[in-house]
Amino acid sequence: MNAALTIAGLKLSFYGVHVLRGVDFAVPEGSFTGLIGPNGAGKSTLFNAVSGLYRPDAGSVRLRDVETAGLPPEKLVAVGLVRSFQLARGFPKLSVFQHLMLYGAAQPGEHLLAGLFGSQRARQREAALAERAFGIARRLKLDHVLDNPVTALSGGQKKLVEIGRALMAEPTILLLDEPMAGVNPSLTEQIAEHLVALNRGGLTICLIEHDMGLIRRLCAPVIVMAEGRTLTQGSFEEVASDTRVQEAYLGRRH
Numbered sequence: 029m030n031a032a033l034t035i036a037g038l039k040l041s042f043y044g045v046h047v048l049r050g051v052d053f054a055v056p057e058g059s060f061t062g063l064i065g066p067n068g069a070g071k072s073t074l075f076n077a078v079s080g081l082y083r084p085d086a087g088s089v090r091l092r093d094v095e096t097a098g099l100p101p102e103k104l105v106a107v108g109l110v111r112s113f114q115l116a117r118g119f120p121k122l123s124v125f126q127h128l129m130l131y132g133a134a135q136p137g138e139h140l141l142a143g144l145f146g147s148q149r150a151r152q153r154e155a156a157l158a159e160r161a162f163g164i165a166r167r168l169k170l171d172h173v174l175d176n177p178v179t180a181l182s183g184g185q186k187k188l189v190e191i192g193r194a195l196m197a198e199p200t201i202l203l204l205d206e207p208m209a210g211v212n213p214s215l216t217e218q219i220a221e222h223l224v225a226l227n228r229g230g231l232t233i234c235l236i237e238h239d240m241g242l243i244r245r246l247c248a249p250v251i252v253m254a255e256g257r258t259l260t261q262g263s264f265e266e267v268a269s270d271t272r273v274q275e276a277y278l279g280r281r282h
């Protein structure tokens with residue numbers, strides 16, 4: 029197995045509270061890996077540490093063969109690791125297209141100053157970004173709402189814009205933290221289909237999700253975290269039948 033992402037001995041504490049106590053797992057290249065665990069297990073914190081928002085106290089994060097622990101988010105994006113974020117509240121009037129462009133333009137290597145001076149290279153770059161934005165919008169079936177302000181979108185469409193925005197960075201691995209949360213069942217199904225299609229197209233995905241039906245259907249392998257550690261991993265059936273996992277969800281100590 030080639031690993032797209034390898035996490036080893038990752039530790040992080042806040043004000044002396046050990047939230048990540050030694051997380052170890054690998055996300056296989058091309059997989060649709062699920063990350064599950066009871067509330068407070070440390071899943072989102074792990075994503076924050078892996079994507080450069082928090083600096084881990086100890087441990088290693090390798091993106092393929094590159095050690096990335098402690099790198100800031102923009103450096104991680106440059107090497108292909110992207111996590112999706114909720115749409116910024118600061119730009120309610122921006123259209124879907126502008127959101128996609130803004131995120132694409134915020135990537136390393138984009139020189140906004142060059143854009144201001146209107147160099148030919150900057151214009152070509154902008155045209156390429158626009159092409160990418162159109163392609164992503166078509167793929168996510170957002171092309172008919174490209175000019176709409178994001179505030180006018182349905183909850184499910186907003187989630188798709190969040191995913192689209194992450195795709196603008198052309199990631200090799202995408203970390204998704206509950207992208208279907210708060211979305212109705214039919215839109216959840218549509219988002220799931222898009223994610224499966226992206227994964228089949230070669231994108232490695234690591235998904236945090238509480239809906240076990242989705243995890244069972246979409247994800248292999250499934251990693252289980254509890255109390256800041258990796259508890260176990262395997263197929264959904266394997267982890268679901270593991271008594272330690274059942275106990276962790278029931279809140280018992282193991």
Ligand SMILES: Nc1ncnc2c1ncn2[C@@H]1O[C@H](COP(=O)(O)OP(=O)(O)OP(=O)(O)O)[C@@H](O)[C@H]1O
Binds near residue numbers: 068
């Ligand atoms: N910035 C922070 N400062 C202090 N404590 C934090 C911070 N971020 C997270 N924590 C704590 O870390 C623990 C793990 O939280 P985290 O959100 O990572 O869990 P989770 O597994 O994602 O839970 P859920 O499934 O409920 O989202 C919690 O006890 C939380 O209060």
